[in-house]
Amino acid sequence: xxxxxxxxxxxxxxxxxxxxxxxxxxxxxxxxxxxxxxxxxxxxxxxxxxxxxxxxxxxxxxxxxxxxxxxxxxxxxxxxxxxxxxxxxxxxxxxxxxxxxxxxxxxxxxxxxxxxxxxxxxxxxxxxxxxxxxxxxxxxxxxxxxxxxxxxxxxxxxxxxxxxxxxxxxxxxxxxxxxxxxxxxxxxxxxxxxxxxxxxxxxxxxxxxxxxxxxxxxxxxxxxxxxxxxxxxxxxxxxxxxxxxxxxxxxxxxxxxxxxxxxxxxxxxxxxxxxxxxxxxxxxxxxxxxxxxxxxxxxxxxxxxxxxxxxxxxxxxxxxxxxxxxxxxxxxxxxxxxxxxx
Ligand code: KG4
Ligand code: ZN
Numbered sequence: 001x002x003x004x005x006x007x008x009x010x011x012x013x014x015x016x017x018x019x020x021x022x023x024x025x026x027x028x029x030x031x032x033x034x035x036x037x038x039x040x041x042x043x044x045x046x047x048x049x050x051x052x053x054x055x056x057x058x059x060x061x062x063x064x065x066x067x068x069x070x071x072x073x074x075x076x077x078x079x080x081x082x083x084x085x086x087x088x089x090x091x092x093x094x095x096x097x098x099x100x101x102x103x104x105x106x107x108x109x110x111x112x113x114x115x116x117x118x119x120x121x122x123x124x125x126x127x128x129x130x131x132x133x134x135x136x137x138x139x140x141x142x143x144x145x146x147x148x149x150x151x152x153x154x155x156x157x158x159x160x161x162x163x164x165x166x167x168x169x170x171x172x173x174x175x176x177x178x179x180x181x182x183x184x185x186x187x188x189x190x191x192x193x194x195x196x197x198x199x200x201x202x203x204x205x206x207x208x209x210x211x212x213x214x215x216x217x218x219x220x221x222x223x224x225x226x227x228x229x230x231x232x233x234x235x236x237x238x239x240x241x242x243x244x245x246x247x248x249x250x251x252x253x254x255x256x257x258x259x260x261x262x263x264x265x266x267x268x269x270x271x272x273x274x275x276x277x278x279x280x281x282x283x284x285x286x287x288x289x290x291x292x293x294x295x296x297x298x299x300x301x302x303x304x305x306x307x308x309x310x311x312x313x314x315x316x317x318x319x320x321x322x323x324x325x326x327x328x329x330x331x332x333x334x335x336x337x338x339x340x341x342x
Contacts, residue, residue, distance in 0.1 A: 007071075008324065009078045009103070010317025011064065013096030014088025014116050015142070016040075016047045018059040019313035022071035022078065026321030027125050030071035032307070032314040035059045038187060045186050046176070053091035060099045067313070075107055080329070082320020085113035086337030087143065093336035101332050110329040112320040115340055117144055117277075118160070122153060122322060123308040123315035124275035131302050133159075136271040138262050140286070141278030142172035142187075145218045145258075147265040148342070150275070153319070154326030160342045163265050164216025171254055172280045174220040178227045178250050182243045192247045193283050199248030204230060206253040208260075216265050223253055255289050262290070266299060273300040282306035 004025060012019040016037040022030040037055045041047045068075060083100035086093055097113075104111040121137045137148045145166040152159035169177070172189055179188020184195065206226045209219045227250045234241045266274060276290060287303055294301035308315060323329075 008317040010313040012313040017311040020064040020067035021313035023317040056095035080110040082112040086340035113330040119315040120277035122319035123304040124302040128302040135273035140280035153322040155323035166218040168221035174224040196248040199244030201248040201252035203245035204249035279310040282309040
């Protein structure tokens with residue numbers, strides 16, 4: 001199954017991006033097409049699941065055709081179809097899954113189900129051609145905040161050990177909610193990132209929630225609530241709110257926690273390589289802090305370009321390749337999952 005010249009079509013529809021990509025031997029991206037629904041969901045201040053599903057349905061065939069055309073590959077020229085099977089909005093996942101199954105069946109090609117978070121982790125392989133397990137991954141997205149010890153990428157159970165996860169809000173969720181209270185709109189992460197550049201991170205100081213001694217779990221709901229209370233109490237007192245300072249103070253607190261827990265996980269595991277994954281990994285301040293930390297500790301840091309941090313299908317095709325290369329394929333009875341263990 002393995003060897004040079006394996007072309008995988010990847011399809012991703014787990015949230016609000018309809019995406020398709022063709023990769024060659026996993027790490028070479030021949031095309032990476034993303035139809036974002038951000039402008040549609042903006043009006044509602046967040047992703048509306050039913051609307052997301054409907055838009056995936058309208059876009060998916062065109063996005064897949066475009067990915068094949070850009071890659072200059074005929075449908076019959078692909079070796080397998082990889083698709084996100086979860087976790088995600090189940091109605092949204094179903095659209096990509098049904099498309100992938102139909103293509104796999106019609107073309108007589110294998111179907112490969114991919115865990116969305118494994119996809120995010122594999123995004124680091126695309127631009128770091130020699131990156132191989134074992135390594136530590138910090139996954140920071142809208143739905144996840146986890147430190148994962150990655151010992152293999154073939155999709156087999158037990159290859160990935162979750163050392164710590166959020167007990168409440170994901171860090172991306174906290175970014176989005178803080179942005180909402182500041183009236184910045186959706187999605188909030190990139191807006192906080194930009195606004196914080198002009199703010200003083202010490203003007204408004206928020207609590208760093210570290211949990212029990214030695215715990216690698218995270219908790220961001222207290223930080224989020226602290227920011228909301230700060231803003232609301234200022235407003236109620238008729239005092240001005242310096243949004244840039246609030247954004248900078250919030251971001252600094254979140255990054256301090258991510259940095260401390262990641263350093264502790266590196267120490268615990270003895271890993272010498274760290275990969276960042278997920279939409280929040282495109283945050284400029286987090287990237288800068290992780291670079292400083294890695295340099296200080298002599299750790300190799302692999303951060304994907306922003307386009308491979310936020311949801312995309314190249315990461316799914318890459319993770320699909322790793323699973324396929326290890327002999328992993330799925331039947332046409334593959335299900336969509338809202339939650340899915342690693
Ligand atoms: O990985 P992703 O695209 O989707 C999920 O799997 O959740 O992550 C989306 C999250 C959102 O919460 C968004 O606000 C956040 O990533 N995000 C950012 C930035 N770009 C996207 N957060 C902070 N700074 C950014 N530049
Ligand atoms: Zn994602």
